[in-house]
Amino acid sequence: MAVFYDEIPDKFLDWLARQQMFWVATAALQGHVNVSPKATPDCFHVLNKNQVWYEDLTGSGIETVSHMREPGNGRITILFHAFEGAPRILRMWGTGTVHEFGTPEYDALIPPEKRKAGSRAAIVIDVHKVATSCGFGVPQYQFLAHRSQLERFCDNLEQHDRASDAASDIEKKSKGIKAWWAAENTTSFDGLPALLSAHETVITPKNTYDRNAPRPKAQNGAKAGQVAQPQTQSGSGKIFDVKLLAAFSLGVMVTAAYVRVAGLRAP
Known part of the structure; x- marks a missing residue:
């Protein structure tokens, strides 16, 4: 609002x-x-x-x-x-x-x-x-x-x-x-x-521009004028990836345990 x-x-x-x-x-x-x-x-x-x-x-x-x-x-x-x-x-x-x-x-x-x-x-x-x-x-x-x-x-x-x-x-x-x-x-x-x-005006223009200062460059191989992709994820993105990996690992372990138990019970 x-x-x-x-x-x-x-x-x-x-x-x-x-x-x-x-x-x-x-x-x-x-x-x-x-x-x-x-x-x-x-x-x-x-x-x-x-x-x-x-x-x-x-x-x-x-x-x-x-x-x-x-x-x-x-x-x-x-x-x-x-x-x-x-x-x-x-x-x-x-x-x-x-x-x-x-x-x-x-x-x-x-x-x-x-x-x-x-x-x-x-x-x-x-x-x-x-x-x-x-x-x-x-x-x-x-x-x-x-x-x-x-x-x-x-x-x-x-x-x-x-x-x-x-x-x-x-x-x-x-x-x-x-x-x-x-x-x-x-x-x-x-x-x-x-x-x-x-x-x-007769005033001579002066400025603060430093011609010797490092100039920003395109990142990740982007050419001039292209949008450079950020090299790191945000904090929330990293947390999401960790949770996803943990959930996947837990699923693999549960599946493996089930298969092992099922194999022991098989005639």
Whole structure:
């Protein structure tokens, strides 16, 4: 049964901090509904019981930002659900505000020493309703690792920006992330305005991406892009296997004893 709240209860804060991903749903007033997965470490933050924000990374689309900026719109829903442990779904309904890279509001939330590669905006959400529900229909999954491809791709672009800012190299600037924003992120799928200033700022993008850090690899021989199978069973799965083996062994022993007794009684 769903339970509704007018603010984020304290009892869910630790659980929210442990989740590895969440979903964002928005819609144009006269256009498409959009749902986006978000799954980078330390991306979602709770400011207080009625306000949260997340770091919005670069992508080929920019629907959420455009819907936040559409006059009379700004509606947004955040969805979390448990992949492991006790089942739970948690939704937050609210209205969002966009703070682009290069603005004072963005810098206050995401200083350069904490900025992820490709970060283009901070989405601040004023939450007016929270709900939890059972989550019984959500399957269990084992978390393996966060993918590094997006931040690596964005860091490659940002290297061109850093090089062009240092040497006034127009060719490198044309290959940078600001050029990508200008080409791909200034309007939405429905033609709504999206980024307004990030692609024109004179601020050089810096980030925390470590190019020398170990990169997650596919497991069990899976090729890139395939779903890797977990290498270990959950605790409940192991217990079930032990019980099944014990029951099978007991059945074999009972059958053997019966055959032995029956053979002794035979004329």
